[in-house]
Amino acid sequence: MTEGNFVDYAKVFAASGKGGRGSTHLHRAKYVAKGGPDGGDGGRGGHVIIRGNKNLWTLYHLKFTQHYKAEHGADGSANRSTGKNGSD
Numbered sequence: 660m661t662e663g664n665f666v667d668y669a670k671v672f673a674a675s676g677k678g679g680r681g682s683t684h685l686h687r688a689k690y691v692a693k694g695g696p697d698g699g700d701g702g703r704g705g706h707v708i709i710r711g712n713k714n715l716w717t718l719y720h721l722k723f724t725q726h727y728k729a730e731h732g733a734d735g736s737a738n739r740s741t742g743k744n745g746s747d
Contacts (some may be wrong), residue, residue, distance in 0.1 A: 664670035669721035674703030674744035699737050705729025707743030 689742025707729050712724030728743035 664717065664719055666718045666722050669718040669725070671721055671725055671727065673707040673709070673727045674729070675707050676729040676731040678702065678704045679734045679742035682735040682737060682740075684737040697737060698736030699738070699740040701735045701744065702732030702742035702744040704732045706747045708747060 681701045682698030684696070684698035686697040688694060729747055733742035733743045735742045737745055
């Protein structure tokens with residue numbers, strides 16, 4: 660390893676995903692006069708997980724990729740359907 664390839668300090672931006680919005684849908688059926696709410700919850704946002712590795716000697720790979728973002732959760736929908744969770 661050469662002197663120029665060793666990096667021991669890296670500034671990284673990490674952001675978790677936002678949760679999805681819940682649905683405010685009301686139950687609708689032909690013979691139900693006042694159906695109650697049946698909207699689903701929004702999916703959870705993804706997590707950002709930082710894990711150490713004792714075999715890693717340099718932070719060179721973080722020098723070029725500095726922004727890490729998890730996916731957002733999907734919105735809920737009718738029939739109590741929960742939105743999809745964001746990937747980690």
